[in-house]
Amino acid sequence: MIESAREYAIFTLDLDNRVTSWNSGAQRLLGYSEAEILGQSGRIIFTPEDNEQGKSERELHIALTEGQAENKRWHIRKDGSRFWGTGFVMPLQNGDDVMHGFIKIMRDETAQRQAEERFQALYDTTSDLLATEQPLTLMHNLFSKLSAQLELDYYFNYMVEEKDDRPMLHLKNYEGISDEAALEIEWIEIGQHLGGLVAQKQQQIVMDQAQLSSHPNAQLNCSLGVTAYAGQPLIVQGRLLGTLSFASRTRIHFTPEETNLLQSTCHQMVIALERTNLLNSIQQQAEQLQRANQIKDEFLAVLSHELRSPLNPILGWAKLLQKGNLNPERTTTGLEIIERNAQLQAQLINDLLDISRILQGKLSLNQMPVDLSAVITAALERVHLAAVAKSLQIETTFSPNARTVIGDAGRLQQVVWNLLSNAVKFTPQGGQITVALTQTDIHAQIQVTDTGIGINPDFLPYVFEHFRQEDGATTRKFGGLGLGLAIARQIVEMHGGTIAAKSPGDEQGATFTVQIPLAPRLGERPSTELSSDSTGDLTSISILVVDDETDSREFVAFVFASGMEALQAIEQSTPNLIVSDIGMPDMDGYMLLQQIRAQLPASQVPAIALTAYAGEFDRTQALQAGFQQHLAKPIEPAEIVTTVARLCERKKKDA
Structure with missing residues (x-):
């Protein structure tokens, strides 16, 4: 037995x-x-x-x-x-x-024992990798566990990194060779040696002693005495991260079970790397959200301050003027202060609307040939008084052969004005500002340089981001919402150009450079008209104005406070044109126009929406409702008159 x-x-x-x-x-x-x-x-x-x-x-x-x-x-x-x-x-x-x-x-029971050991090794590896935020730091520990089982003498861990403007493999971890030998193979091309071949093919490569001795990519391994090799790519969601290779000098091959263990180990490494990348991404997103929330809070605080600040002198001088105790000179001063602060508040609102259009991708350009010298001159006129008040010297240099660009003259003036107003704001008393217009072979270039407070190098990368200000504290020295440069960048990029900021540092001034592609040599005469001062002739024109706000009605004309009053007036007399608010009680502007259009077509009586609903969506909705123009409050008197005159003139031509 x-x-x-x-x-x-x-x-x-x-x-x-x-x-x-x-x-x-x-x-x-x-x-x-x-x-x-x-x-x-x-x-x-x-x-x-x-x-x-x-x-x-x-x-x-x-x-x-x-x-x-x-x-x-x-x-x-x-x-x-x-x-x-x-x-x-x-x-x-x-x-x-x-x-x-x-x-x-x-x-x-060797086979069962080895299977248990392989399972235990894989379990230990998985546990270790899941417990760390830096999987690659466990490579030596991982290798020591596998080498005892599989008689391993070497391992090489390469990761894909950029070098000389191309992806290469960088040796990050290794064992079995000297540091001097590692330096010689620190960077290898994808496709070079066996590790590079694994990366190129993006699949496991296993070789025995006979295969190694005859393979052209295995010369390095053979020089190290390697007699068995297994290499595995590290791939996450189809993206190659690197490779992990194991080698032995004492055995002539790896069994299928052993190669499966090595492959599973590498797969666990990939999962750990993916988990780490995901955690890092989540952490970065959390930090970005936290920073965005902080920026939002800072911006809302600044916005509240900037919108309220002009109201203080407006309300104060309005009360003084109401009392009637001011002499003519003080009365003129008060009116100038009220106008200046109202314009400042209107500019803040316009900047917010521009940013809203930018975020929605609805900022549009009215493109035509533009003379940039005229654009710069007009912007300089707008900052002239502020520069004189601070005794700033503004020097201009215009290249005599500067060609035109294709663009929106008004928007380009907005860019230059933003740069100039910043230069004036941040340059101390008696400083200097230089404005230069030159051109390269393909671009027109505008440079605004100042001797002001400069830009901290840490903030320089964020200078064109919206809602970002270097100083967002309540103790800050300079006002503004931090939107001007963000709007300027968007406008410049919409023109196919670039804008860049450069500063040696704090208190060392700054230079802003704008480049816009040159227009073709043949084309229309460049536009130098940035705005119209024409007020038009409104003689004998009957205008029906509907607004629930008394002050707004009296600003335009003394007329009707509600839609019902307007409909009753139309029954008595047909106006030449209608100017209506949108947001009104009982009957809003859309409902009013719908009833008016049932009796009077647009060709007979055009209509203008004059409203505080100033967003791009509101403009589109107003035009779709049947209004011919959409004007946002607050508005200059000249702009109202010009728009009314233009619509009435168009009506005459159509008739």
């Missing part, structure tokens, strides 16, 4: 631990013939480290005292190879219960 049990090694030992019998299963498992092994010590099949600790003798002692000893450990065959043997040892007794030896039964 013992001889027929070929799957088990069954042999006996005497009390001195010498082999006394040996079945064919033992010969097959351990490699010794019966003639070779009889009389040999049982220690012959134990590993050196176990023999140093006396494991063979201890096993017999346990069997003798307890009746049985378990045997689960690595053993040594005749050829020196190891296997995981499991079984037990029991004492042998004769009929008189006299102990005269031991019987040992065991079988080879």
Whole structure:
């Protein structure tokens, strides 16, 4: 029975631990013939480290005292190879219960043991990778666990990075070679050596000793004495992050189970890298949201301050004027202050509307050939008084051969005015501002340079972002919403140009450079008219004005406070034109116009929407409702008159 049990090694030992019998299963498992092994010590099949600790003798002692000893450990065959043997040892007794030896039964469970170890290694690797925010820092620990199982001598971890304006592989972690040798292969091309080939093919590459000796990409590995190689790409969502390669100098190949373990390990590394990237992305987004929320709070505080500040002198001087105690000179001064602060508030609102249009992608341009010298001159006129008040010197240099550009003259003037007004605001008393218009082969270039407070290098990258100000504190020295440069950048980019800021640092001035593509040499005469001062002739024109706000009605004309009053007036007399508010109680401007259009078509009586609903959506809705023009409050008297005159003139031509 013992001889027929070929799957088990069954042999006996005497009390001195010498082999006394040996079945064919033992010969097959351990490699010794019966003639070779009889009389040999049982220690012959134990590993050196176990023999140093006396494991063979201890096993017999346990069997003798307890009746049985378990045997689960690595053993040594005749050829020196190891296997995981499991079984037990029991004492042998004769009929008189006299102990005269031991019987040992065991079988080879190396495959199961290795599978358990591979699973444990993979489990440990996964646990370690999930517990860290920097997976690549665990490479050495990971390698030490795998090398004991798979007899590994080297590993190379490359990551894809930019170098010389192209993606290359950068050696980030390694073991088994000197630092000097690592420097020689610190950067390799994708496709170079075996690691580069793994990156190029983006698939696992496994080679045995014969394949390595003949492969053109394996020369580096062969020079290191590598006899077995396995390389794996690190890919996240189709994007190559790098490669991870393992190599051995003591074995000639890796088994399929071992390559699967290495592949699974690399896959866990990829999952950990993806998790880290996701966590970093979430953290960055959280920081960005937090910063955006902070910017929003700062902006709302600044907006409230900037909108309220002009109201104080407006209301104050209005009350003084109402009392009628001011002499003519003081009266003129008060009116000028009221007008200046009202214009300032209107400018703030216009900037907000422009930013709203920009964010919605609805900022439009009225393009035509434009003479930039005229644009700059008009912008200079707008800042002239402010510059004189601070005793600033403004020098201009216009290239005599500067060509025109294709663009919106009004919007380009807005860009230059923003740059000039910033230069005036941030340049101290007696400073200097230089404005230069030149051209390159393909661009017209405007440069505004000042000797002002300069821009901190840390803030310079954010200078063109909307709602961003270098100083957002309540103690800040300079007003404004921080929108001007953001609007300027958008307008310049819509013209196909660029805008850039440069400053050596605090208190060292700043230079803003705008480049706009030149217009073709053949084309229309450039536009130099940036605005119209024509007020038109409104003689004998009957205008129906509808607004629930008394002050607004009296500003335009003294007429009707509600839609019902307007409809009653139309029944008595047909006006030449209608100017109506939108937001009114009981009947808004859209409902009013709908009833008017049932009686009077647009060709007979055009209509203007004059409203505080000033967004792009409101403008579109007004035009769709049947209004011919949309004007936003507040508005200059001249603009109202000009718009009315233009519509009435168009009506005459259509008639």
